[in-house]
Amino acid sequence: THTHTHRMRSAPLLLRAALLVLAACSSSASSQDSSLPFRILFAEHHNLTYGTFDLAALHAQGYTHAAFSGIECTATFSHVAGAPFFSQDGLDFIAAVKKDLASQVQLAKAAGLRVVVSCDLLSFPTQLLERYAAAMLVPGPKAQSDCIGYKKFAQGCISILRNETQSMLAHMFDEIFAAFPQVDGIMIRYGENSPCGGPATRPVGKEWAGNSPFLPQQPFDSLAVYINLLREEICVKRNKTLVFRTWDTYTNRFHSNVSFYEAVTARVPPHPQLIFSIKHTMLDFWRRVAFNPTIGVGSHHQIVEACVGNILSGSGAYPNYVAGPVINFFEENQVKIGLRDLVNTSSPHYAPQLAGLQVVYQGPASYPTTAQPVVSPGTDASPIVVQPPQAWTQAELAVLGQWAANTSRAEKDLFVQFARKVWTVTESDGLLLHQLLTMAMTANLKGQHCEAFDVPVNQERDRPTANWILQFALGGLNLDGTSYNGLNGTVCNAADPSHCLVFPYLFEHHLFPTALQEKQDAVALYTAMLALLDQGVHSLPSSLRAWMRVSILYGQALFRVVAAGWEVMAQGYVWDHTPPPRNSSALCRALPPYDAAWQAYVQLPVTAPQECAALYTRDTWRRFAGSHGMQQSVDAYRAVCGGVL
Numbered sequence: 082t083h084t085h086t087h088r089m090r091s092a093p094l095l096l097r098a099a100l101l102v103l104a105a106c107s108s109s110a111s112s113q114d115s116s117l118p119f120r121i122l123f124a125e126h127h128n129l130t131y132g133t134f135d136l137a138a139l140h141a142q143g144y145t146h147a148a149f150s151g152i153e154c155t156a157t158f159s160h161v162a163g164a165p166f167f168s169q170d171g172l173d174f175i176a177a178v179k180k181d182l183a184s185q186v187q188l189a190k191a192a193g194l195r196v197v198v199s200c201d202l203l204s205f206p207t208q209l210l211e212r213y214a215a216a217m218l219v220p221g222p223k224a225q226s227d228c229i230g231y232k233k234f235a236q237g238c239i240s241i242l243r244n245e246t247q248s249m250l251a252h253m254f255d256e257i258f259a260a261f262p263q264v265d266g267i268m269i270r271y272g273e274n275s276p277c278g279g280p281a282t283r284p285v286g287k288e289w290a291g292n293s294p295f296l297p298q299q300p301f302d303s304l305a306v307y308i309n310l311l312r313e314e315i316c317v318k319r320n321k322t323l324v325f326r327t328w329d330t331y332t333n334r335f336h337s338n339v340s341f342y343e344a345v346t347a348r349v350p351p352h353p354q355l356i357f358s359i360k361h362t363m364l365d366f367w368r369r370v371a372f373n374p375t376i377g378v379g380s381h382h383q384i385v386e387a388c389v390g391n392i393l394s395g396s397g398a399y400p401n402y403v404a405g406p407v408i409n410f411f412e413e414n415q416v417k418i419g420l421r422d423l424v425n426t427s428s429p430h431y432a433p434q435l436a437g438l439q440v441v442y443q444g445p446a447s448y449p450t451t452a453q454p455v456v457s458p459g460t461d462a463s464p465i466v467v468q469p470p471q472a473w474t475q476a477e478l479a480v481l482g483q484w485a486a487n488t489s490r491a492e493k494d495l496f497v498q499f500a501r502k503v504w505t506v507t508e509s510d511g512l513l514l515h516q517l518l519t520m521a522m523t524a525n526l527k528g529q530h531c532e533a534f535d536v537p538v539n540q541e542r543d544r545p546t547a548n549w550i551l552q553f554a555l556g557g558l559n560l561d562g563t564s565y566n567g568l569n570g571t572v573c574n575a576a577d578p579s580h581c582l583v584f585p586y587l588f589e590h591h592l593f594p595t596a597l598q599e600k601q602d603a604v605a606l607y608t609a610m611l612a613l614l615d616q617g618v619h620s621l622p623s624s625l626r627a628w629m630r631v632s633i634l635y636g637q638a639l640f641r642v643v644a645a646g647w648e649v650m651a652q653g654y655v656w657d658h659t660p661p662p663r664n665s666s667a668l669c670r671a672l673p674p675y676d677a678a679w680q681a682y683v684q685l686p687v688t689a690p691q692e693c694a695a696l697y698t699r700d701t702w703r704r705f706a707g708s709h710g711m712q713q714s715v716d717a718y719r720a721v722c723g724g725v726l
């Protein structure tokens with residue numbers, strides 16, 4: 082619980098690349114009648130105007146702002162000495178981004194939405210950095226490891242503390258706002274940096290480089306200087322909104338460490354147009370992670386981020402519904418806090434700083450709905466294609482937007498209202514569908530996480546075991562000591578070790594039976610959800626019923642693969658760590674159920690091609706070269722049973 086000493090004035094907001102739901106409560110509103118003035122929807126991996134989104138409908142659901150990405154990719158720095166800094170291909174790319182972004186802004190404005198555009202900074206043309214390296218980089222020896230970024234400049238880290246860097250940012254904003262005067266604000270992503278043009282393996286991608294402004298040697302000053310510069314350029318000079326996303330996935334830094342957050346924000350004077358955007362979790366959008374303790378701290382406006390169509394939870398391929406727990410609370414968290422507590426003046430968690438809600442949409446709106454896409458190395462975008470009507474994410478978006486527009490409404494009532502209006506079901510069926518999605522949230526927690534490890538080891542403060550199943554891939558064991566990731570292993574990303582320790586911990590503490598039962602419980606819940614739909618819900622239109630049924634079957638089949646795969650890997654791990662003589666019968670009995678589960682899973686799109694989402698892969702873990710998927714682990718143990726690799 083935090084002591085709140087400042088009651089914040091409401092302020093207009095504009096946020097990031099796509100559409101975000103931002104909901105803000107005014108200083109004088111109570112929990113019974115308040116609305117959050119800033120309700121933003123942001124489609125993180127694609128573009129809201131390309132997919133199935135109806136922007137006017139989103140506005141009607143309560144959203145006030147659309148957020149779009151890529152504005153930093155429109156700056157040419159043509160007025161800087163030494164220009165041009167791009168090849169003709171680079172200039173053509175910039176022109177295309179400019180045209181595309183102008184179209185997005187126009188569509189959003191026509192729908193009645195205000196617009197914010199997202200920036201990944203510090204990002205500059207590579208040729209500009211080469212010319213001005215001596216004046217823009219951290220002085221001293223080249224030290225790329227001292228800054229954060231996916232495409233860092235070869236000669237070293239760009240320093241926000243250098244005057245030339247600050248001057249270049251001012252040039253960028255001059256150019257951006259001259260080209261897009263109708264934009265209402267800028268949203269800044271601080272914790273990661275992905276410069277324009279895609280990976281450096283692409284010709285155009287090589288023309289940009291950059292890194293986060295955070296400098297570990299001067300953590301507070303580097304961020305405070307950066308935010309104050311943005312405040313001056315965006316809020317003071319132009320009276321535009323600045324939304325600063327604090328996320329950095331560290332519990333000892335800006336995003337979720339109260340002392341760090343206070344040390345930085347105390348160096349920045351409040352401004353009505355300056356807002357800090359904070360994920361509701363201490364880390365990323367994972368389960369079994371504590372509520373973010375920096376929410377409700379300090380004297381600045383804040384908005385809370387929630388994620389819909391989460392790429393870490395299937396992108397909507399199987400039932401998932403975060404609107405309920407985001408508004409109310411997550412069942413697994415030790416301290417039960419939701420948005421409803423933040424707006425309730427009687428709650429010990431009341432946060433007068435709260436100015437809105439940002440809904441980060443990661444779902445499949447802009448992906449094709451026919452062919453299975455090919456994943457390119459270096460991409461984070463989820464390839465999980467979900468066929469229309471994408472009903473679960475549709476419900477999440479509507480409920481979050483409508484609640485933020487009127488926080489006096491109960492989440493369940495809003496869901497039933499949505500189900501009756503959009504899905505045309507009866508009130509009783511709406512309540513049953515809400516029950517079904519509540520069951521799904523429990524099932525997904527059991528299928529994707531590991532309570533026997535996460536609770537005693539991670540304690541809601543470290544990366545949970547959820548990352549073994551990531552975006553579009555089922556991970557496995559690190560069997561040869563070379564894999565980037567595994568549920569066990571001697572080699573592991575030093576900054577992200579927790580999920581590599583899962584199987585050793587379970588083995589040492591005799592917890593494999595508990596963990597494996599948890600996976601079976603997930604399957605049982607999906608079986609119960611299917612029965613609830615088939616036997617209890619009667620008023621759904623036939624096509625929507627068919628889609629929902631296949632989506633539940635998808636979750637059931639996927640978690641059967643998970644349960645069977647964990648059984649093989651657990652028995653294999655025991656085999657590997659048991660001295661001879663040892664009995665392989667349990668391991669060998671586990672293989673046929675795994676093969677049967679996988680065959681049932683891959684049959685789903687064959688039997689239901691119009692409803693079934695694209696499938697997870699079992700052949701790799703995410704995008705990292707040499708990483709092991711579940712299949713490599715299972716196949717390695719076939720040899721024990723006389724099988725063929």
